Amino acid sequence: MAISRSEVEHVAKLARLKFSQEEIEEFTVQLSKIIDYVNKLNELDTENVEPTAHIVPIYNVFREDEVKPSMDRDKILMNALYKENGCFKVPKIIE
Amino acid sequence: MIGLEVHAELLTESKIFCSCTTKFGGEPNTHVCPVCLGLPGTLPVLNKKVVEYAVRAGLALNCTIANFSKMDRKNYFYPDLPKAYQISQYDLPLCSNGYVEIEVDGKVKKIGIKRIHIEEDAGKLLHENTDGSLVDYNRAGVPLIEIVSEPDMSTPEEAYQYLTKLKSILEYTEVSDCKMQEGSLRVDTNVSVRPVGSTELGTKIELKNLNSFKAVQKALEYEIKRQVKVLEEGGTIVQETRRWNESKGITEPMRTKEEAHDYRYFPEPDLVPIIVTDEWKEEIRKSLPEMPHHKRERFIAEYGLPEYDAKIITSSKKMADFFEKCVLEYDSPKAVSNWLMGEFSRLMNETGKEIDEVPVTPQMLAKLLKLIDNGVISGSIAKTVFEEMFGTGKEPEVVVEEKGLKQIANENELREIIKKVIAENPKSVEDYKNGKEKAMGFLVGQVMKATKGKANPQLTNQILKEELSK
């Protein structure tokens, strides 16, 4: 297996996903297959190759520092299920 | 060894990636748009001023400005982070390898600045509600610079001096207003101790919840003592984040998070690289205002201020600006500096106000000083007038008029009062005539008392002498 069960569990936690034991099994098998497949890239020597993060080489795209009206709060909040006093509401957080 | 991480909010009008205002306060979620709310499909566009301000700070802090820089995503889940990633900079920050000079016990020490990078602020969580926490995204997307020092400070005092100097420079360059009470300046620190002579690095402890520079200093003092004690007792320091408890004056361990952070940084595909050309850099350098130490030297040379005065007046740019504007109207620099360091500073400390929050303008202070020179009021009455100006913002002549504080400079009027004082104090008159110079002071005091301080001092002296020699 290219990836272990415990690694799958760790990655799930990082990604904030919850799986049943069966799903963990299934993902371990499937991800292992996919990782084996993508490991094909290791056939290539890329030692002296620069990575390409942006395919079109442009830079310095800015906006001017100008204030424009924000959106109506009703619209900002309209898709939230839990809200109170103009705020989004989440479970109590103890800091 | 002490290292500091300072987050400063930049003084731009709009947010870093959208056009919402950066104004502090405002009803919750009213400074929010689809972009800073991270709605699906929205994209960031970088505010040019953010880059300029960061470069400005970098230049003022003697940094190397990166020719090629980029934005990265820092991924973590928290309700105050709408996209579940913070757009920040990882391996290619805008500025690096700078330093700040501080003075400790009369000696100059360089504190290294490892890097300065730009990033977006998160929203705010409100906890007053009983059955849940509330999220306000007004602050989400306000531009920040994070200034990371080298662990070059060896005492809490040095940390304090570093922060004071850093704040002064950020204010000088006008990139941040550095108001800790509004959260526009935030400090985290990490500290480790090691036995003298040891070259091994100690375990780093991170300290949080530091709400003032004094708190930083006190927390560090406490933490160093604590760590030394643990080591002396043969214990080991556990790497952790501790919280400064201001009221108890101690640091306490914070709840340890169950998982180690893994921010999964990667280049932000929605933003293109930043290239700061030499031309752009020079343009920004030219826009830099005079730095504190240059200003100090100039104030000594140009205004003839003593070094002590020059240092205090230039410690804040706003104070220095105030001084120069005032001197323009009233050409006696030392008198102006005396007032700024004296009454002005005393009242600012008492009220906790910054100089730009005080209603007294440089022109008003100049007018007040002219009133003294012209004999309209005495120096001591001037303090009363100033206090009123400080509280109400009224012009000095208005205060003088309203409160009837004008000096009695009418010779006949004053002579009548003095004659009365002489008549009432035969003993002192006797003493004076017997050569006791002190008696003169007493009699002047009596005249002032009778006039509620309004008597012109020179005239009073002159008439008194005349009358006593009769």
Next chain:
Amino acid sequence: MELYSLTIHELRELLKKREVSALEVTKSYLERIKEVEPKIDALVTITEDFALQKAKEADEKIKKGEDTALTGIPVIIKDNISTEGIKTTCSSKMLENYIPPYNATVVEKLLEEGVIILGKSNLDEFAMGSSTENSAFKTTKNPWDLSRVPGGSSGGSAAAIAADEAAFALGSDTGGSIRQPASLCGVVGMKPTYGLVSRYGLVAFASSLDQIGPFTKDVTDCAIVLNTIIGHDPKDSTSLKIDKPDYTSYLKEDIKGLRIGVAKEFFGEGIEEGVKETVQESIKVLQNLGAEIIDISIPYVEYALPAYYIIASAEASSNLARYDGIRYGHIAEKYEDLIDMYMVTRSEGFGKEVKRRIMLGTYALSSGYYDAYYKKALKVRTLIKNDFEKAFEKCDVIIGPTSPTVAFKIGERANDPLAMYLADIYTVSVNIAGLPGISIPCGLSDGLPVGLQIIGRHFEEGKILNVAYAFEQANKFNAKPQAIGVQDNEVRSSDWLRGPCRTFDREQNLL
């Protein structure tokens, strides 16, 4: 001839001459949708009231002589493109009830021209898939054979155009999501150069690869739509400032002397014989038109698919992290604490394929693996980009099949992620290199459409359109999908088509 079967340029003629009104056109399409939709399930939302209102506005515009190239033309928009006030679900349970308070830039551009939005089309959840089977709501069927997939992820848009449910549609293409379904459904689909069309409002899957593009009934229409949707957008930092060409000026039959590259790598393992033959015949057609056919090689292209799955999944894992139910979208009802709320919400809201990619992407970016996977993939991206640059020194465009197979059976690859990924083998390299590519129908194999892919240099959409147009004129593709008829009286009377934005789901068995 029914109105709904016409192309944009044909409809525009009629509208301009005032022989038909936009309202009549719109009603014709709404009728057609009513007829065929129960069979193909291409749409997630139908915006009938909104469409009728817009049609009236379009007619006003035409009356005043203020009409432009797309005024009064009905469109269907992939449901991962934001439409203000109209649900944008990404075919995910996560966004089942999400109504954006803003329009994507492309939608703004279309509305300004007076385009009529008929509805939103089905897709693989968050555009992850190649068959539209990964939709949380329904599986779209291929109008050529209802037991087969329409391709994906823009399967709804492709099927809708093949079935004449709109004059054109918008889709998005991250690894082939426009071209592959266009190929499988026998319509024209183009992925423009990365940065040509604004991504603002396109719900991000893989930001460095995503591009919006059109589905049309012919090449001319493709050029017409492109004219409207391209252009620099100050809201998208990766959108480029270029002089806007008139793409219709490239619609010429003359391709004499044009150098067309044929890469052997695009005819490799896994290609169906019928597809291969049809494409090879198409190459002959182009040769007969005077084009010079040049054998080329793009050796690193075989690494495009694994590189793609790393880059796309990594970006997706970050782009999809925002779905926590707090500000919008599905939220769990039962959970223990904050972390649990995130986990339950996300596990309930996302489907399997989405979770699989989030897992792969999170893994590829996680501490200790970044260099081995993500950075490595970005380096391979450089190799592939260089490969294409070298190839384009020898030729003006590159052609080959869009997909190694014709439409496959529903369910055939559903349980084998890797087999499904192979459907994009000829299309992903184009996204990796940010190039423009089109798929045009070039014939049938076993009664199912085969697509010809034409790839160009950055910003040379014009050249692609030139070749595509010349081919289309020489080799008219007149076949129509037979699996959906024009009869089907039994659904006529039903009133299931009411409301401004109705969402269909599996429970409502409309057939």
